[in-house]
Amino acid sequence: xxxxxxxxxxxxxxxxxxxxxxxxxxxxxxxxxxxxxxxxxxxxxxxxxxxxxxxxxxxxxxxxxxxxxxxxxxxxxxxxxxxxxxxxxxxxxxxxxxxxxxxxxxxxxxxxxxxxxxxxxxxxxxxxxxxxxxxxxxxxxxxxxxxxxxxxxxxxxxxxxxxxxxxxxxxxxxxxxxxxxxxxxxxxxxxxxxxxxxxxxxxxxxxxxxxxxxxxxxxxxxxxx
Numbered sequence: 001x002x003x004x005x006x007x008x009x010x011x012x013x014x015x016x017x018x019x020x021x022x023x024x025x026x027x028x029x030x031x032x033x034x035x036x037x038x039x040x041x042x043x044x045x046x047x048x049x050x051x052x053x054x055x056x057x058x059x060x061x062x063x064x065x066x067x068x069x070x071x072x073x074x075x076x077x078x079x080x081x082x083x084x085x086x087x088x089x090x091x092x093x094x095x096x097x098x099x100x101x102x103x104x105x106x107x108x109x110x111x112x113x114x115x116x117x118x119x120x121x122x123x124x125x126x127x128x129x130x131x132x133x134x135x136x137x138x139x140x141x142x143x144x145x146x147x148x149x150x151x152x153x154x155x156x157x158x159x160x161x162x163x164x165x166x167x168x169x170x171x172x173x174x175x176x177x178x179x180x181x182x183x184x185x186x187x188x189x190x191x192x193x194x195x196x197x198x199x200x201x202x203x204x205x206x207x208x209x210x211x212x213x214x215x216x217x218x219x220x221x222x223x224x225x
Contacts (some may be wrong), residue, residue: 001098011070079189
């Protein structure tokens with residue numbers, strides 16, 4: 001069994017109470033919970049400091065066996081200590097998980113087979129950690145004096161002709177899959193041999209603004225039809 005941790009802090013500066021925001025007819029966090037519960041191999045746990053979020057998460061079927069301590073729910077709290085807390089408490093109560101899938105509720109657009117495909121690729125490739133990514137156009141520039149391009153400006157490639165080593169990917173923030181010992185030894189969701197889990201372009205939506213909310217709602221409603 002893989003422990004699936006869905007962090008959901010009560011506070012949010014960009015979009016207030018973001019995890020409970022109605023997105024396409026459901027609280028935002030419920031989309032991710034339902035996607036995870038559809039995969040039998042996942043033990044779905046929500047880590048939150050907020051009683052209302054806990055109630056919504058439990059009603060949706062997730063485990064919320066405790067509220068997250070206040071010192072792990074600050075604006076500046078990284079995600080890794082939150083996951084390690086979930087690993088420690090789960091180990092005490094149910095046994096140590098071999099791996100952890102981290103799902104961010106603020107990236108709710110995932111296809112029906114995405115989580116199962118991630119578990120399958122993780123096992124098949126034998127990597128230590130895996131990060132969800134979406135492909136980006138290769139025409140990336142880095143500021144500097146002078147600015148530099150990530151491609152040969154003298155031989156501008158066509159996207160359809162790109163070789164594998166010339167392709168570029170953006171970390172979605174949606175999904176990470178990691179052997180438990182990586183968190184224990186490196187205090188990081190990524191470590192050891194890292195693999196890329198390529199997701200569909202529409203799965204790269206991350207909710208930070210009201211425009212993101214509208215886009216996510218449209219995509220989710222389309223997937224449900």
